[in-house]
Amino acid sequence: MKMKAVVMTEIGAPLRIEEVELAEPKANEVLVKIEATGVCHSDLNALHDETTPIPTILGHEGSGIVVEVGPNVKNVKIGDKVALSWVPFCGTCEFCQTGQVNLCESAFGPMFEGTLLDGTTRLSLNGEKVYHNSLLSTFAEYTVVPEMSCVKLPDEMPFAQASLIGCGVATGYGAAVKAAKVTPGSTVAIFGIGGVGVNAIQGARIAGASKIIACDLKEQNLEIAKTFGATHTVNVGEGNVVEMLKELTGGFGVHFAIDCSGNTNAASTAWQATRKGGTTVVVGAFNPKRELTLPANGFHRVGKNLKGSFYGDVHPFLDFPIIAELYLDGKFKLDELVLSRIQLEDINKAFDSFHNQCCVNVGRTVIEFGGK
Secondary structure, three states, X not given: OEEEEEEEOOOOOOOEEEEEEEOOOOOOEEEXXXXXXXXXXHHHHHHOOOOOOOOEEOXXXXXXXXXXXXXXXOOOOOOOEEEEOOOOOOOOOHHHHOOOHHHOOOOHHHHHHOOOOOOOOOEEEOOEEEEEOOOOOOOEOXXXXXXXXXXXXXXXXXXXXXXXXXXHHHHHHHHHHXXXXXXXXXXXXXXXXXXXXXXXXXXXXXXOOOEEEEEEOOHHHHHHHHXXXXXXXXXXXXXXXXXXXXXXXXXXOEEEEEEOOOOHHHHHHHHHOEEEEEEEEEOOOOOOOOOOOOOOOOHHHOOOEEEEOOHHHOOHHHHHHHHHHHHHOOXXXXXXXXXXXXXXXXXXXXXXXXXXXXXXXXXXXXXXXXXX
């Protein structure tokens, strides 16, 4: 079938609207009509990443309607409303068998190669191969994805809000609820109040934390953090952050610190601000050229846990529906994360906004295709 899609044709160049050919789904694949897709900073990173295969269709935060399924598909049917997960899992490896589906290796080779799970693509332009992004490629009217990328959501769930669940929302929520395992009455510090950090705040609130401290350089972000559940804020550019956090927690430090910033200095600060016996979770992606440095003195005596978390340790088929139900029950803010709604033709304006330091970055621009 022919469809309209946004195609990346050069590293860092403006994206182009093209008429692309999409092949039908194979046995374990699903054809989804995209109704909404978020524009994530990771898409900008992919646009400027020299390892991104070209040409490719970007986009990895999507929701839509199932319109065709392969003969082996069992989890969804035609007409289902779905949110898409960019980490499909095999269900049979050691990680999957122990419930750590976010660590399944099946998706990563194809993800880096720009293919689907079988090593081939379903996309072409003028007879030439076009690559997939994160096995989803949601900047298009339709997409073919693995069955294990399709998570059924309630019919009442609006598409724009549903599209955001598959990346930043699930990662932040999971970092607090699944990775850190925040407990009722505990104290939590969140470093980096962006699209992930604000949802870590929501996760900590839902888990029952008594004190949630938002830590960031931007006063605007700190004010926004309060509307999502932060009880206190700390501007990390205005003093000794560790001492400020200890002062807010009776001199002990926080029970849980979650670094969503991707900054190694912030992660080190988060560790130092965590009390004895507490847990520090790092969910932000570091620059691979940087090193994380922690104080060695007395390391063995403090009994603290340091944990890296990929995708917030979520299980998409369990946690996406929970987040959707929390939203529908008025307990999880998603409306406020939809910063603006645009058409596919305005995609480059959304990318340009990432370079504007004055723009609010606690949320997403969402591309809509006409659904509700």
